[in-house]
Amino acid sequence: MSLDVRTVTASDYPDWLRAVQNGFLTAGSPTEEDVADRLADPDNDLTRLQGAFDAGRCVATFRSFAQRLTVVGGATVPADAVSGVTVSPTHRRRGLLSRMMAGDLAAARERGEVVATLIAAEYPIYGRFGFGPATWTTEWEVAVPRAGLDPRRSGQPEGGGRIELVDGADVRKYGPELHTRLAALRPGVVSRSERWWKVHTGAAVIPAHEKWTEPFYVIHRDADGEVDGLMVYGTDDKWGDGKQPLNTATVRDLIALTPAAERALWHFLCSVDWVTTVRSGYRAPDDLLPDVLPDPRAARTVTHADWLWLRMLDVERALEARSYENEASLVLDVRDDGGVAQGRFLLDASPGGARCTPTTRSADLALGTGELASLYLGDGSVRRLVDLGRADELRAGAVERADAVFRTGRRPWCPDIF
Ligand SMILES: CC(=O)SCCNC(=O)CCNC(=O)[C@H](O)C(C)(C)COP(=O)(O)OP(=O)(O)OC[C@H]1O[C@@H](n2cnc3c(N)ncnc32)[C@H](O)[C@@H]1OP(=O)(O)O
Numbered sequence: 001m002s003l004d005v006r007t008v009t010a011s012d013y014p015d016w017l018r019a020v021q022n023g024f025l026t027a028g029s030p031t032e033e034d035v036a037d038r039l040a041d042p043d044n045d046l047t048r049l050q051g052a053f054d055a056g057r058c059v060a061t062f063r064s065f066a067q068r069l070t071v072v073g074g075a076t077v078p079a080d081a082v083s084g085v086t087v088s089p090t091h092r093r094r095g096l097l098s099r100m101m102a103g104d105l106a107a108a109r110e111r112g113e114v115v116a117t118l119i120a121a122e123y124p125i126y127g128r129f130g131f132g133p134a135t136w137t138t139e140w141e142v143a144v145p146r147a148g149l150d151p152r153r154s155g156q157p158e159g160g161g162r163i164e165l166v167d168g169a170d171v172r173k174y175g176p177e178l179h180t181r182l183a184a185l186r187p188g189v190v191s192r193s194e195r196w197w198k199v200h201t202g203a204a205v206i207p208a209h210e211k212w213t214e215p216f217y218v219i220h221r222d223a224d225g226e227v228d229g230l231m232v233y234g235t236d237d238k239w240g241d242g243k244q245p246l247n248t249a250t251v252r253d254l255i256a257l258t259p260a261a262e263r264a265l266w267h268f269l270c271s272v273d274w275v276t277t278v279r280s281g282y283r284a285p286d287d288l289l290p291d292v293l294p295d296p297r298a299a300r301t302v303t304h305a306d307w308l309w310l311r312m313l314d315v316e317r318a319l320e321a322r323s324y325e326n327e328a329s330l331v332l333d334v335r336d337d338g339g340v341a342q343g344r345f346l347l348d349a350s351p352g353g354a355r356c357t358p359t360t361r362s363a364d365l366a367l368g369t370g371e372l373a374s375l376y377l378g379d380g381s382v383r384r385l386v387d388l389g390r391a392d393e394l395r396a397g398a399v400e401r402a403d404a405v406f407r408t409g410r411r412p413w414c415p416d417i418f
Pocket of ligand 1: 023024082083084085086087088091092093094095096097098099118119120121122124125128
């Protein structure tokens with residue numbers, strides 16, 4: 001019997017959500033409350049949900065939703081955020097993901113979205129669809145007693161700043177604006193919905209499989225009393241046989257708008273009595289963390305991996321949307337097996353702005369859409385891509401010019417999983 005791949009209706013939704021849950025290895029079905037809560041979410045656009053149905057049962061799922069992505073320079077571009085991708089183990093490797101992805105990318109291009117984004121469950125899945133890793137993440141584990149911090153200072157900020165313990169309602173009050181201001185500073189940040197803040201502060205139905213517990217919330221105020229930082233962390237309740245505290249504090253969210261706020265929040269958490277280990281959560285690879293400690297070797301890297309994957313949908317608009325610190329004129333031959341974003345483009349970039357237009361001039365560099373995506377937010381190195389055989393230098397000196405124009409001083413970072 002042929003499989004029916006189609007848009008999901010409200011009556012399909014409980015079975016579709018069950019298939020997502022099962023595809024992510026959680027048995028059973030979602031609660032009625034969870035289904036109703038998600039259906040009421042204005043960001044859950046059912047016209048962008050696809051499902052494959054076999055004899056009426058959902059066996060594959062795919063969701064996309066409208067997102068804004070911060071690019072270099074602080075502008076945002078409309079992104080097609082891909083999520084909830086599953087194919088039942090009974091129906092894998094028959095091309096179901098390929099069919100749903102092709103349909104979604106064509107629709108996204110049609111809607112005028114500039115890039116597609118996703119967080120890949122496994123590295124090998126999405127390169128074939130023209131995606132490339134555009135931001136990376138690092139998680140550290142800090143052995144607090146080895147960090148060299150002065151326990152007499154008890155984590156008080158320097159320079160007149162102040163740290164306050166607050167509750168979830170305060171986070172819903174301050175968090176969205178802090179996040180919006182972070183998005184203007186950091187390439188790779190993606191928009192957060194109102195529901196995100198509710199779910200992460202316990203004010204909305206928590207999906208059964210997410211196992212949420214109430215965390216601690218702290219804010220940082222600068223010397224003028226302005227809130228410029230937020231940290232959310234959970235603790236366990238571990239004690240050693242000798243009656244010594246052995247608690248681990250794990251960061252769930254940390255937004256710092258200034259380096260002073262970032263330093264103060266890390267020092268605070270590493271000074272909480274009973275906490276002997278701090279897990280940083282997924283941070284930017286160039287987070288200040290290890291080096292804000294007197295002894296950075298107290299921080300062990302526990303994860304370093306690709307995070308936000310990007311796919312170009314509209315090369316001209318994407319390259320014109322970001323800023324460039326250096327001047328360069330480059331012709332890029334962009335290959336795209338998916339037939340969405342291929343072409344030869346002339347990029348005229350300068351600190352004052354950029355123009356990107358189709359051209360017939362001979363190319364300086366040839367690369368795939370996934371490779372361009374990995375350079376787009378300022379992270380990847382053209383030299384490395386060429387050395388890996390994933391990009392071709394077609395004119396001498398093009399690699400150095402391209403690296404000078406694409407790379408940025410700080411690395412991009414996406415704080416969210418979606
Ligand atoms: C953004 C997110 O939601 S990330 C979450 C992704 N989902 C998961 O990891 C859940 C568990 N896995 C699954 O549900 C499925 O295996 C999926 C969705 C990853 C793939 O679905 P399928 O329908 O099997 O993929 P499809 O048949 O279209 O495969 C296309 C190609 O990708 C390859 N491929 C698919 N999945 C994988 C994988 N996990 N690792 C390596 N290659 C893969 C296939 O072999 C195939 O290659 P080919 O064209 O050379 O033959």
